[in-house]
Amino acid sequence: MNGDAAIVARGLTRRFGRLVAVNGVNLEVPRARIFGFLGPNGSGKSTTIRMLCGLLEPSDGSVDVLGYRMPQDAEKLRSKLGYMTQRFSLWDDLTVLENLEFIAQVFGLPGHDRRRRIEETAGEYGLGPILRQRAGTLSGGQRQRLALAAATLHEPELLLLDEPTSAVDPQSRRDFWESLFALVHRGITILVSTHYMDEAERCHRLGILAEGRLVAEGVPQDLMHGIPAAVIEVEAVDTAGARRALAADPAVRSVAQLGLRLHALLDPDAASPAERVRGRLRSAGIEAQVEAVGASLEDVFVAATGFRDGLGPQGRPA
C-alpha cells in the first residue's frame, strides 16, 4: 500500500436492499492531487463519497481516509475533512457571513482565527460584496463559491466535492476549477465527482464508475491513449444511413454522433479498421470522409461503460 495515498479503498461495496449501489471498488487517491469520479447519474458516485466521509457504512470492504478507518474513526477525521454536498446545504435564511461564522464556530476555530479565516476565504472566493446577503438569494455560482468557502474555512487536508458544478454556468465552472488548482498547490487532496467530460479531463487522475463498478482508472491522457478500441471518425451527409450501415458490422462496438460527425469504436483486433469502415459505407452507397483519430475522453467513457451508446449489432449486453 502506498503510504502517500490520502484514500485507500479495498473491495468497497454498499447495498441498499437488493440494489448494489457500489460494487467492489478498489481505489487509491494520491495526496495533493485532484482525483475525478466520472460517471452517469446513479453510477454510485455519491454513495462512494458518502462512505468515504463516514456518512454511510460500507456493506463490505474497507476504507482508510488520511489513515483513519471509516466509519469507526469518522469523528477523528471531521476536522481534517471538507465536504461539499451535491445539493446546496448551507442555510438559505442566513446571510453569507452568518453561514460562514456558524461553520467556523462548529469547527471550533478560536475567535481571532475565525475572523481571519472568514476574511481570507471571503476574499479568495469573491464573497466580500455579498457578505450581508441571504444565501437563499444568491445565484448558482455565488452559492457554489460560498459552499467551497465553507468547506475550506477550517483548512482541511482533504476535500470531497460531490458534483459541485452541476448548477453553475460555464464561466463559474472555469473559475471554480482555478480555485481547485490553487487549493491543490497548497497541498490539499481533492476528490471531485462530475459528469462533465471537460472537467474530468482536468483531473490528475480519473476513475470511471458505471453501475457501481470502477471500470477504468488512471491519468486521463493514458486512458485516452490506451483505449481498448480503434476510433474511426466518419463525416457523412446521410449520418442516419451511415449509422445503420456501421451498426451492421460485427466489429463495430458502438457508434456515437458528435455534431455532423460519427465516432465509431471498433474492436482493437479488427485489421485496418479505417479501410474496413470505408468499404462498409461504400457498399451501402453512402458517401463519407473516413479517418482514424485519437480517442477523446468521451470515447474512453463509452468504451469503459460497456458500449451501451449506439448499440452493437449483436445486441451486446448493455
Place this chain on the structure above:
Amino acid sequence: MFERIFAVMQKELRQLARDRVTFGMIVGIPLMQILLFGYAINFDVRGLRAAVVDEAGTSLSRALVGDLQATGVIVLQDPSPSVADLRRRIDSGELSVGIVIPADFERRRLQSDRAVVQLLVDGSEPMVDSVARGLASLPPPVRDGLYAPRTKFFEVYTEYNPERRTAVQVVPALIGVILNMTMVIFTAAAIVRERERGNLELLITTPIRSWELMAGKLLPYVFIGLLQTTLVLVVGMLLFDVPVNGSLLQFYLAAALFIAATLTLGLVISTLAATQLQAFQMAFVTLLPSILLSGFVFPFDGMPKPAQWIAQALPLTHFVEMIRGIVLRGAHLADLKVQAAKLAVFLAVALAIATRRFRKRLD
C-alpha cells in the same frame, strides 16, 4: 463544546426571527386559544332559544314563563300552538328548549308528587343538554302558597371556583394544551426541516456531536415555551381573573418539566419522520388523545380503563393535574410528586429513544 451549542442556538434563533409565520405562531397560537377558550367555550351557557306551549293559559302559567325568561338561561321565541309543532321546531334546530305547560297546570302545581312543567331538550348538543337539565332543578319561583313546599335536598358549593366560571377551570390546563401543541410541532419540524433541506448532511460531517446539536436546537424552545406559559398566565389573570393560589416558582418548575417532556417527544418524532408533513401528522396523532384523554375536557375518573391507561402515557395528563393543583388549589410540588415523577419517567424514556435513534449517519 459550549461554543458549538451556543452556535447552534444562535443560528436557530436567527432563523426563527426571520421565519415570520413561525414567529407569529409562537405568540399567535396561545393568544388565539386563550381568547377562544376563555370567551367562546363557556360551560355556563346562557341565551338558549326556547319556546312555550301554554295549554293552561292562566295568569300563573304566564308568570312562570316570565320567571324562566328572567333567569337569562333561555331567550323566548314565538310560542307554539301545539307540542307537535314544538317538537318540529326543535328537530329543525330552531329551538334548543321547549317548555310545555300542560292544561292541568293549576291542579299539578298544588300537588308535590307530579312535575308541573315539562321541558323538551335538544340532546344532540352535550352542553345544552346539561344546562337545560340544570333549569329543571331551579327552585320554583317563590310566591307564597302558589306552589307546594319543596325542600332542597343537596346544596352544592364549588371549591376553588365558587362562581363556577369556566375560564378558571380551563385556563391553567390550557397552558398545557398550548405547550403540547407548539413544542412538539416546533422541535419536530426544526430538525426534520434540516434533514429535508440537506443541511443535516453537511452538519454531520462537521465535528459537532449529536447531543450538542440536539441541545442547541432544543434550548431556544425552552425559552419560547416559558414565554408562552407566561403569556397565557398573564392574559388569564388580566382578562379572566384566574387566581394563582400556589407559588409562581413552583408553577414555572412544573412548566419547565413539562416543556422538557414535550420537546423530547418532538425529538422522537423528528427521528421517525422523513418529511415535515409527516412530522406534523405524527404530532397531531399525539395531540388529539392528549386533549381528549388528559382530563382537560372530560373528567379523568369517568373514562373507561383502557382510556385511562393511554392517558397515563401522555405527559399532558400529569401536567394538567399538577398545574390545576398549583394554580387553583394552591398545592405544593411536594403534594404532586407522583405526577412529577411520572413526567420525569416519560422524559427519560423519550430521551433514551431519541438518542438511540439519532445518529450521525445517513443510513
